[in-house]
Amino acid sequence: xxxxxxxxxxxxxxxxxxxxxxxxxxxxxxxxxxxxxxxxxxxxxxxxxxxxxxxxxxxxxxxxxxxxxxxxxxxxxxxxxxxxxxxxxxxxxxxxxxxxxxxxxxxxxxxxxxxxxxxxxxxxxxxxxxxxxxxxxxxxxxxxxxxxxxxxxxxxxxxxxxxxxxxxxxxxxxxxxxxxxxxxxxxxxxxxxxxxxxxxxxxxxxxxxxxxxxxxxxx
Amino acid sequence: xxxxxxxxxxxxxxxxxxxxxxxxxxxxxxxxxxxxxxxxxxxxxxxxxxxxxxxxxxxxxxxxxxxxxxxxxxxxxxxxxxxxxxxxxxxxxxxxxxxxxxxxxxxxxxxxxxxxxxxxxxxxxxxxxxxxxxxxxxxxxxxxxxxxxxxxxxxxxxxxxxxxxxxxxxxxxxxxxxxxxxxxxxxxxxxxxxxxxxxxxxxxxxxxxxxxxxxxxxxxxxxxxxxxxxxxxxxxxxxxxxxxxxxxx
Ligand SMILES: Nc1ncnc2c1ncn2[C@@H]1O[C@H](COP(=O)(O)OP(=O)(O)OP(=O)(O)O)[C@@H](O)[C@H]1O
Ligand SMILES: [Mg+2]
Numbered sequence: 001x002x003x004x005x006x007x008x009x010x011x012x013x014x015x016x017x018x019x020x021x022x023x024x025x026x027x028x029x030x031x032x033x034x035x036x037x038x039x040x041x042x043x044x045x046x047x048x049x050x051x052x053x054x055x056x057x058x059x060x061x062x063x064x065x066x067x068x069x070x071x072x073x074x075x076x077x078x079x080x081x082x083x084x085x086x087x088x089x090x091x092x093x094x095x096x097x098x099x100x101x102x103x104x105x106x107x108x109x110x111x112x113x114x115x116x117x118x119x120x121x122x123x124x125x126x127x128x129x130x131x132x133x134x135x136x137x138x139x140x141x142x143x144x145x146x147x148x149x150x151x152x153x154x155x156x157x158x159x160x161x162x163x164x165x166x167x168x169x170x171x172x173x174x175x176x177x178x179x180x181x182x183x184x185x186x187x188x189x190x191x192x193x194x195x196x197x198x199x200x201x202x203x204x205x206x207x208x209x210x211x212x213x214x215x216x217x218x219x
Numbered sequence: 220x221x222x223x224x225x226x227x228x229x230x231x232x233x234x235x236x237x238x239x240x241x242x243x244x245x246x247x248x249x250x251x252x253x254x255x256x257x258x259x260x261x262x263x264x265x266x267x268x269x270x271x272x273x274x275x276x277x278x279x280x281x282x283x284x285x286x287x288x289x290x291x292x293x294x295x296x297x298x299x300x301x302x303x304x305x306x307x308x309x310x311x312x313x314x315x316x317x318x319x320x321x322x323x324x325x326x327x328x329x330x331x332x333x334x335x336x337x338x339x340x341x342x343x344x345x346x347x348x349x350x351x352x353x354x355x356x357x358x359x360x361x362x363x364x365x366x367x368x369x370x371x372x373x374x375x376x377x378x379x380x381x382x383x384x385x386x387x388x389x390x391x392x393x394x395x396x397x398x399x400x401x402x403x404x405x406x407x408x409x410x411x412x413x414x415x416x417x418x419x420x421x422x423x424x425x426x427x428x429x430x431x432x433x434x435x436x437x438x439x440x441x442x443x444x445x446x447x448x449x450x451x452x453x454x455x456x457x458x459x460x461x462x463x464x465x466x467x468x
Contacts, residue, residue: 120313123274124327124379125303134326138317213317 008186011177015190018173023198025091025169026156032095033155034148037102041110044103054103061100066161069093074165090162098155105151109144110136142213149206153199170194225288226251227304227383227414228273233282235268242268243279244438250383250416255409257425257446258418260435261461266418269435270385273416274305287382303331306376310388312368314360314375320347321356324375332379339378346374350404366397370404377408384408386417420465426450434458 043054061069070093077084084092113136121131160171174187228250235243242265250256258266271277272284275291275298284291289301315323324343328334334342347353350370360368369389376384386405390398402424409415409428419425425432425446432449434442434457442455449458 114311114313116309116311116313117315119276120307120309120315122276123305123307123309124375125299125331126327127330130330134330135315139315142317 003185003189004183007181007183008190011174011187011190014177015170015173015187015194018168018170019194021087021167022156022159022169025087025094025159025162025167026152028091029094029098029155029159030152032091033098033102033151036095036099038106040099040103041106044107045110058100058103061097062104064097066093066097066158067164069097070161070164086162086165087167090159090165090167094155094158094161098151098158101151102148105144105147106140108147109140112143113139138213142210145206145210145213149203149210152206153202156198156202157195226285227287228416229283229285230273231283233269233272233279233284235272235277235279235281242438243272246282246440248433248440248443250414252382253412253414254430255415255428256417256431256433257429258416258433258435259420259422259425259461259465260441264435265438266435267387270307270387270416270418273383274307274385275299275302276307303379304382305385306379306381306383307385308369308372308376308387308389310392312360312365312372312392314368314372316360319357319359320352320363320371323360323371324378327375328378343374343378346377347371349377349407350374351400364397365393366400369393369397369401373401373404373408383414383416386415386419388418388420390419390421422450422462422465434461436461 040054040058043050044058045051070090073084073089073093074086077089117135117139118131121135126135159169162169163172163175166172170191174191177187178184226249228248230246230248233243233246233248234241244265246269248256248269258269260266268277272279272291273286275286278292286301287304289297291298291301314320315326318326321340321343324346325334325336325339328339328342329336332339344353344356347356350373352367352370352374355363355367355371360371363371373384373389389405390401393401398421402421405415405417405424406428415428417424417429429446432444432446433440434449434455436457442449442458450462
């Protein structure tokens with residue numbers, strides 16, 4: 001049973017038909033993970049009880065397999081009367097799981113900002129909020145563009161985990177073809193190539209963004 | 220309201236500790252409107268901490284620090300309003316690297332003083348002219364020399380129209396050939412009547428513009444004298460010794 005290019009080509013439309021699901025899950029999860037991760041990091045910086053809880057949550061999340069989060073949200077939440085669609089659960093699981101990692105990325109990005117920066121902002125009487133928005137966040141962004149992009153690619157590559165929740169993503173479609181035709185090589189290669197193309201696209205986008213953020217050179 | 224003759228800064232019995240370290244020990248200092256005070260002293264003597272207290276960057280534990288008629292540290296809103304009357308220039312410039320020179324100067328004008336973009340840019344350009352660097356308005360800090368960056372930092376601090384300017388060793392991170400361009404700007408500022416407190420070891424500058432020189436050591440003010448007397452033979456032995464060491468090179 002060799003690799004049949006014609007059959008591979010015939011798989012493309014079926015698998016591509018799920019690209020929307022994959023991209024939607026990945027995009028919303030990236031957004032969710034970044035938002036939750038940023039809030040975690042802000043809470044950790046404020047310190048006190050919220051800071052300790054947040055620090056613990058970040059470590060806890062990073063030390064558990066993503067599948068446990070997905071299964072937990074999918075099978076345990078309904079026990080408490082919370083019924084969510086499998087795609088919603090999938091997005092929640094990926095967002096939570098990656099928020100722990102992104103909190104660490106934000107931490108490194110903020111730690112790399114010299115402390116003279118917030119001091120200068122204070123000396124100019126900027127409010128805390130304006131300091132975060134106009135001084136800290138933009139400098140954090142230029143520090144973290146590269147690692148952030150890597151995690152976005154990771155999130156994209158993690159979307160097939162949602163197969164365990166029967167979310168019809170691209171890998172799911174590939175398996176559908178495989179189980180109907182008993183041919184695995186072609187659909188898997190096609191799905192793999194599409195993921196590769198998407199990952200390259202994200203990396204390229206991040207590189208361009210990084211170059212724009214670094215306009216005018218660093219310090 | 221503040222009467223014209225009231226001092227801008229009035230410090231009495233100021234004490235500050237960092238943990239067990241007694242960094243400011245019973246400081247008394249008055250800065251009248253229009254006065255130019257130079258603060259000098261060996262490393263670790265508390266000079267930076269003192270001027271950082273004056274604009275609220277550091278808090279203090281004992282004593283009274285009145286700025287523009289307000290005792291700092293009592294009521295948050297009034298403290299913030301008083302601190303808005305200060306401008307600060309740091310040793311390491313601390314310009315915002317992601318903003319252009321103009322962006323650095325207009326940020327507080329727009330966000331704190333509530334100016335529109337074009338109002339803010341007009342004000343900023345006027346101050347950039349004053350520090351003689353208007354042609355760099357669209358450049359980023361990373362594209363400027365140290366001396367240019369420090370002049371931009373001075374313009375940025377002036378934009379909010381402060382009543383007192385605080386300088387913390389503004390020239391000590393600069394290459395020797397750039398020190399003069401920054402000092403020239405500061406001298407011009409002094410001639411314009413700006414109230415200034417300046418931590419510096421540039422004794423030529425002190426001689427030229429200071430009304431009063433304050434010598435600190437170990438968190439205390441050991442000696443304070445009109446600039447004329449400070450540089451004559453009459454000063455405190457400890458400050459004479461210090462002067463000799465810094466004037467030797
Ligand atoms: N945030 C801080 N926490 C703990 N100790 C500090 C802090 N800032 C300064 N100190 C200490 O307080 C003392 C006075 O520091 P300060 O920076 O005011 O001295 P300085 O006179 O400005 O010295 P230099 O000439 O080196 O700038 C020093 O011993 C310093 O180590
Ligand atoms: Mg200092």
